[in-house]
Amino acid sequence: MELSDEVLCQRVANRDEAAFDLLVERYQERAYRLAWSILRDAEEARDLSQEAFIRLYQAAESFGQRARFSTWFYRILVNLCLDHRRKHRRWRGVLVVDRSEDESETSLIERQPAPFQDPVEDLGKEQTMKVLWTAVDQLSPQQRAALLLQVQEELPTAEIANVLKCSEATVRVHLHRALSTLRKLMGK
Amino acid sequence: MWAPRHPDTQLIAYLKGELADRDHRRVASHVSTCAECTRALEDFRKILQDLATSVPQPPEIQWGAYRAELRQKLEGRRQPLWGWQWLLRPLPVALSAAVAGALLILAFPSGTYRPPVTADLAFLEETAVASRLDLLQQYSMLERLDLWEDLDVIQHLDTIQPTRKS
Numbered sequence: 325m326e327l328s329d330e331v332l333c334q335r336v337a338n339r340d341e342a343a344f345d346l347l348v349e350r351y352q353e354r355a356y357r358l359a360w361s362i363l364r365d366a367e368e369a370r371d372l373s374q375e376a377f378i379r380l381y382q383a384a385e386s387f388g389q390r391a392r393f394s395t396w397f398y399r400i401l402v403n404l405c406l407d408h409r410r411k412h413r414r415w416r417g418v419l420v421v422d423r424s425e426d427e428s429e430t431s432l433i434e435r436q437p438a439p440f441q442d443p444v445e446d447l448g449k450e451q452t453m454k455v456l457w458t459a460v461d462q463l464s465p466q467q468r469a470a471l472l473l474q475v476q477e478e479l480p481t482a483e484i485a486n487v488l489k490c491s492e493a494t495v496r497v498h499l500h501r502a503l504s505t506l507r508k509l510m511g512k
Numbered sequence: 513m514w515a516p517r518h519p520d521t522q523l524i525a526y527l528k529g530e531l532a533d534r535d536h537r538r539v540a541s542h543v544s545t546c547a548e549c550t551r552a553l554e555d556f557r558k559i560l561q562d563l564a565t566s567v568p569q570p571p572e573i574q575w576g577a578y579r580a581e582l583r584q585k586l587e588g589r590r591q592p593l594w595g596w597q598w599l600l601r602p603l604p605v606a607l608s609a610a611v612a613g614a615l616l617i618l619a620f621p622s623g624t625y626r627p628p629v630t631a632d633l634a635f636l637e638e639t640a641v642a643s644r645l646d647l648l649q650q651y652s653m654l655e656r657l658d659l660w661e662d663l664d665v666i667q668h669l670d671t672i673q674p675t676r677k678s
């Protein structure tokens with residue numbers, strides 16, 4: 325029977341090197357891909373995903389069985405990447421200024437009817453997706469991270485909240501703002 | 513005239529089927545009578561679907577090399593500790609020399625044999641031991657600072673609550 329991630333992580337806490345190797349093999353691709361989607365730099369993604377595994381190794385003891393291993397690990401990884409971006413101030417242009425975590429700011433989002441004219445007709449599918457993802461890259465770090473965890477990892481809102489260290493309500497606001505921005509952009 | 517409040521931030525959770533029954537019914541009922549929310553919901557669903565089916569892929573990686581590099585980094589992270597342990601290695605030697613010196617003094621009481629050199633050596637070695645212990649204390653403080661840095665990132669990990677059963 326295949327051992328669960330949680331059991332493996334407990335073994336890593338007891339310095340079981342084979343368990344660590346197995347966890348790395350299970351998560352290496354997801355970790356690298358997620359780091360890359362946040363950083364958009366292959367070298368940095370490689371480096372920071374490896375750093376996340378090192379942190380996992382060092383902190384395995386503090387992993388409580390109350391959490392799913394994946395949520396716990398993503399939390400280490402995503403926060404490493406977000407911290408890295410913050411330190412290197414490499415978020416380029418930002419379409420939506422998301423200065424505050426304040427949920428009351430929701431009301432500031434303009435609610436203009438933006439009919440979603442299917443742009444596929446004009447641009448072609450591939451080009452449309454390119455535009456869409458370029459827009460994703462321009463979102464604020466928190467909105468973008470929430471959206472990536474939703475779209476790529478298909479995490480439930482509660483887990484996204486755990487990864488991003490915020491409330492579920494805040495995640496909902498991030499996702500709503502992100503999608504509203506993309507919608508307006510694509511509806512042009 | 514009464515204007516309905518659009519359940520903006522609940523629309524995604526509604527799409528994901530995450531709302532509690534009562535909220536789900538409330539949003540469903542609103543959407544069924546609000547053209548604006550119906551459009552928003554449909555657009556959001558389409559964007560999420562488009563994104564999910566077109567996730568850009570990062571450049572490929574040689575996973576064997578990736579793991580080897582990770583191993584190397586992990587070993588490197590242990591290096592400072594080994595460095596200090598190397599420094600501490602003479603410690604047992606110094607201790608046993610001091611004990612041997614003391615035994616010599618006891619075995620040859622005053623008059624018969626005085627090993628002043630050994631005693632001086634023992635004193636010197638005690639000083640060396642003390643300074644190493646001092647170093648050791650400083651190191652453990654540094655190590656703790658490092659730990660704090662790590663903990664900064666993961667400090668709330670133990671507060672994670674389970675959200676779904678696997």
Ligand SMILES: [Zn+2]
Nearest residue numbers: 518546548549
């Ligand atoms: Zn409405």
